[in-house]
Amino acid sequence: MACRFLDKANAAKAEIEAAGITGSISTVQLDVTDDASIEQAAAAVAQQFGRLDVLVNNAAMGVSDLDARARFLKTMETNTFGPFQVAKAFRPLLLKSSTAGAGAGAYSIYVTSGQGSLAHTFENPPHPNTPPDAEAYNACKAALNMYMLLDWRQSRQAGGGVRVFGMCPGFVVSNLRGPNEAARNPGGAAQDPRESGKLVLSIVQGQRDADEGRVVRSEGTWPW
Ligand SMILES: NC(=O)c1ccc[n+]([C@@H]2O[C@H](COP(=O)([O-])OP(=O)(O)OC[C@H]3O[C@@H](n4cnc5c(N)ncnc54)[C@H](OP(=O)(O)O)[C@@H]3O)[C@@H](O)[C@H]2O)c1
Incomplete structure (x- = not known):
């Protein structure tokens, strides 16, 4: 689990572990706006694990x-x-995945949004x-x-090895729109983010392989 602030990462790790998951979680510092931090995170994963089976590119800001100019540039830099x-820094580790091979491969998932359709x-x-200033x-x-x-196209032309997906988590409770309850769940209409987790799981378990190269959602895919 890569986060820009390690204390937040470790707090989230403790919370998930307290909920009784099986398996283990390691944390690593990674700020997507800082190339040195991205390279260091990839090097840390290489050293500790030697490979990566699934990359979920989730970070974004609202x-x-x-x-307007500063907002657009900051949003573009982050999102x-x-x-x-x-994706570029972790690709060599994805290609070392134990699942890599003809017709198979690691998963690289870009968390995007229907708002980009x-x-x-x-x-x-x-x-x-949708906030009135959502253009960026x-x-x-x-x-x-x-x-x-x-x-996705480059991966196919290279003969596979990485299965590339876009994924929309749906309209779910989160901090994206702001930290207070009204922003986290506008109008009480946002869904449980665990549904988004189930969608990611369905992708990495191979249930959505027919939708590779598309933006998948819980029901079908988003049009471009
Ligand atoms: N919630 C929705 O309804 C919805 C709908 C469609 C798509 N999405 C997408 O779902 C993904 C997750 O968003 P969310 O809704 O869960 O919002 P969120 O609670 O705000 O989560 C976004 C995460 O991105 C991290 N982040 C922001 N800037 C970063 C940076 N420079 N480096 C590393 N991490 C950074 C944040 O870290 P901090 O904790 O340090 O701020 C936060 O943990 C995003 O890609 C979003 O666009 C969400």
Whole structure:
């Protein structure tokens, strides 16, 4: 579990362990806006494990109250360029996965959003809980989808070894829209984030392999 603040990572690890999971969790510092931290995290995983079977590129930020240019650049740096750099740094470890081989491979999952779908935006009015200044977030997720698609195509052309997916967690309770309860669960309409976890699990268990290279959601896929 990679987090930009190790104390938060270790607190989350303790919480998950207290809930009684099987298996083990290791933590590593990684800030997706800091290339040195990304390289150090990849080196730490290489040293401790020598390989990676699944990469979930989850980090993102929502809207903030910076001016429009600063907001766009910060969001792009975190939500699009960050995952790009993380995927690049961890690719050699994914290729060393025990699952790598013809027709199989490790999983590289980009957590994106239906808000990044051009077709959905063309065909629908805004989601009732979309903030009025969400342009940066939506545009950055659309750009992330393009990067995911290029990564998928490159992986196929290289003969496989990494199965690349986009994944939308759905509208779920989280800190993305702000830390207070009204922001975490606007209108009480957000779903339980454990449903998003189940979707990630279904991908890494191979149940969504037919949707490789697409943005999967719990029901089907998002149009581009
Ligand atoms: N919640 C939804 O309804 C929803 C819908 C569609 C898509 N998504 C996507 O789901 C993913 C998870 O978001 P979430 O809703 O769970 O929001 P969240 O609770 O705010 O989680 C986002 C995580 O990203 C981390 N992060 C932010 N900047 C980072 C950086 N520079 N380096 C490393 N980590 C960083 C945050 O770390 P800190 O704890 O240190 O802030 C936080 O743990 C995101 O990609 C989001 O776009 C969410």
